[in-house]
Each structure stands twice: as structure tokens, then as C-alpha cells.
Amino acid sequence: MTIKVGEQLPPAPPSLTEEKPDAQASFNTSGKIVVVGVPGAYTPPCSSHVPSYIKTYLDLLNKGVQDIYIIGVNDQFVMNAWRNHLISEHSTAGAELKQLHFLADRNAEFVKSLGLAFDASGLLGGYRSQRFALVVENGIVKDVRVEDEPPNLTVTLADQVLKSL
Amino acid sequence: MQAFRLANFLRTVRPASTLRRSFHSSPSFFINVGDAIPDVEVQEGSPGNKLSIANEIKGKGLIIGVPAAFSPACSGSHIPGYIKHKSKLPQSVFVVSVNDAFVMKAWAESIPEAKETGIRFVADPSGKFTEALDLLFDGRAIFGGPRGKRYALLVEDGKVSKMFVEPDNTGVKVSAAENVLVF
Numbered sequence: 001m002t003i004k005v006g007e008q009l010p011p012a013p014p015s016l017t018e019e020k021p022d023a024q025a026s027f028n029t030s031g032k033i034v035v036v037g038v039p040g041a042y043t044p045p046c047s048s049h050v051p052s053y054i055k056t057y058l059d060l061l062n063k064g065v066q067d068i069y070i071i072g073v074n075d076q077f078v079m080n081a082w083r084n085h086l087i088s089e090h091s092t093a094g095a096e097l098k099q100l101h102f103l104a105d106r107n108a109e110f111v112k113s114l115g116l117a118f119d120a121s122g123l124l125g126g127y128r129s130q131r132f133a134l135v136v137e138n139g140i141v142k143d144v145r146v147e148d149e150p151p152n153l154t155v156t157l158a159d160q161v162l163k164s165l
Numbered sequence: 166m167q168a169f170r171l172a173n174f175l176r177t178v179r180p181a182s183t184l185r186r187s188f189h190s191s192p193s194f195f196i197n198v199g200d201a202i203p204d205v206e207v208q209e210g211s212p213g214n215k216l217s218i219a220n221e222i223k224g225k226g227l228i229i230g231v232p233a234a235f236s237p238a239c240s241g242s243h244i245p246g247y248i249k250h251k252s253k254l255p256q257s258v259f260v261v262s263v264n265d266a267f268v269m270k271a272w273a274e275s276i277p278e279a280k281e282t283g284i285r286f287v288a289d290p291s292g293k294f295t296e297a298l299d300l301l302f303d304g305r306a307i308f309g310g311p312r313g314k315r316y317a318l319l320v321e322d323g324k325v326s327k328m329f330v331e332p333d334n335t336g337v338k339v340s341a342a343e344n345v346l347v348f
Contacts, residue, residue, distance in 0.1 A: 040265060077235040106308060123212040123290075124212065124265040
């Protein structure tokens with residue numbers, strides 16, 4: 001069952017981590033957040049998808065977004081390396097982007113709980129996340145955007161999400 | 166009497182490879198010195214770029230397995246150790262990990278001087294190549310799935326000439342360049 005508007009965002013399971021492989025992530029449930037799913041760290045479309053959030057970071061915060069979570073079915077080492085690479089490539093020097101989080105959904109448990117996983121075995125070796133963006137307010141899903149095909153970059157780009165806020 | 170006891174004892178001791186076959190639905194293959202490198206597809210640079218290390222390795226070769234691209238030990242000491250000793254590297258060197266092709270490519274590009282050495286970084290996203298070597302371990306707690314042990318295989322004429330597999334799967338000891346490249 002795919003997550004729907006009006007439903008509660010499922011809590012982060014222990015296998016969804018941030019910063020360290022054993023540090024369980026947690027979503028800010030008292031405010032406005034954006035949760036973004038990507039099929040694969042370092043895959044070409046994802047490496048333009050996430051920069052749209054880096055470039056639009058301040059605009060999103062000015063519209064009341066408190067935290068942005070980028071989620072991929074990758075291990076935490078890969079997510080961290082990718083985060084550092086993208087931030088150094090796309091943001092102004094010294095920018096900290098404290099409210100941009102890179103979470104590792106290492107066994108796809110979280111994205112499966114949203115009904116947004118797909119079998120990418122042939123290409124990438126296992127289940128991956130579809131490309132999606134959710135706007136969540138006080139823990140309740142307000143907007144669900146999912147690309148028809150994982151490589152597409154349309155409704156889930158940051159400027160599209162910004163327009164809707 | 167002694168011969169009878171010995172025969173009975175031998176009947177109860179089965180080779181590890183037979184035991185393994187009875188637990189797997191498909192025949193498994195335990196790599197040993199003298200065995201041929203499994204002819205199993207891996208990917209290089211992108212998922213569409215498929216190759217078989219068994220077909221690519223020419224003359225003397227080296228296959229280095231790592232548990233995880235971008236993890237501290239793999240990036241900080243294991244692979245850099247081989248780059249440091251590049252003058253001793255054989256003709257064909259492959260680094261393999263259970264990661265996808267895009268991650269392997271990005272990792273290779275992030276390691277200083279890796280490109281210059283001609284070391285090829287290949288992806289085993291489904292773990293099939295590593296499984297054929299019987300060198301997978303359960304990495305679910307940290308990595309979300311099975312991963313390859315840290316190992317080094319010296320190869321000559323398509324066959325394993327020497328094997329170095331870390332007993333704890335992830336340490337950097339027996340498979341470190343200093344230990345492997347003395348031959």
C-alpha cells in the first residue's frame with residue numbers, strides 16, 4: 001500500500017540511519033519537513049536530483065520547511081561520501097546545510113513501509129527506492145509526489161515542491 | 166578392527182563443499198588454490214558494461230575483494246596500500262565489491278592515484294561472483310545485506326595461485342599489500 005495524503009509518516013526503523021551505521025534516524029514530527037527518496041547514490045539522475053534541494057535549500061527553509069531528508073537504499077558510508085561530494089560540488093563554500101539529512105535505508109525497510117520500493121536487481125543489485133518527495137506536516141503526509149519511472153526528474157524536483165508550499 | 170573403525174570415521178567426515186551443497190539450492194563452489202576463477206558476470210563503470218574477470222585476466226593477476234566501497238578501512242588503508250606498492254603489482258588487477266557499478270566508479274575516482282595504476286574497479290551488485298568464490302559474509306547489520314570478505318587472490322593462467330582471506334572478514338592483515346605482494 002503506497003503512502004497517501006492524510007496518513008501518518010511511519011517512524012524511522014532501527015535500520016534507517018544517519019551519520020553512522022548504528023545511529024537510528026528520526027524524523028522531525030513537529031513542523032514541516034520534506035522526505036525525498038532516490039534510487040541510488042551516485043547514479044546519474046540522482047546526482048542532479050539532490051542538487052536541486054541543495055540549490056533551493058534556503059528558499060525551502062524560508063517557506064517554513066524545517067528539515068529535508070534524502071533517503072537511499074545504500075549503506076551509511078556510501079550516503080556520507082555522496083553527501084560530502086554533492087555539498088562540495090553544489091553549495092557555496094563553508095555552507096553547513098544542517099537541516100539537509102542523508103539517511104541510509106540499508107535494507108529498504110523504510111521505503112518498503114511507504115510502498116515505494118522497486119526491484120532494481122538487474123541494474124543495481126536489489127530493492128531500491130522509487131524517486132519520490134513527500135511533504136509532511138506535524139507527522140501527517142500532505143503531499144505525495146512519485147515519478148512514473150525512476151530515472152525521471154519532474155514533480156520531485158525541489159523547485160516543484162517549493163511551488164506547492 | 167582398526168581398519169573398520171577408520172572406515173566408519175571417514176564415512177562421518179564429509180568434505181565442507183559437500184555439506185555446503187546440501188544447504189544451497191544451487192551448486193556452490195568453494196575456491197581453493199589451483200581452482201579456476203569463476204566465469205561470473207560483473208560490471209565496470211555502469212550496469213550495462215558487463216565483463217567476466219576470468220576472461221579479462223591475462224597472465225599474472227590479482228583480485229582484491231573489499232566489504233564496502235567508501236568504508237574507512239577499504240578507502241583509508243587497504244586499497245591505498247596496493248597503490249603505494251604499484252611497482253610490484255601484476256599485469257591485471259581487479260578490485261571487487263558487492264556494490265553497484267555507479268558507486269564503484271565514484272569510489273575509484275575518489276581514491277588518489279588509483280586511475281594511474283590501471284587497477285580496475287568492478288561491481289558485483291548481486292554478489293554472484295563473490296558467492297561463486299564462497300567469500301560472502303552476513304553484512305546485514307551494517308550494510309543491509311551480504312558482502313564480500315576482505316581477500317586477495319593471486320592468479321596465474323586463470324587459476325588461483327595463492328589465497329589470502331581475512332579470518333574476521335573485515336580486518337586488514339593477511340590481505341594487505343605488504344603481505345601479498347612479496348611473491
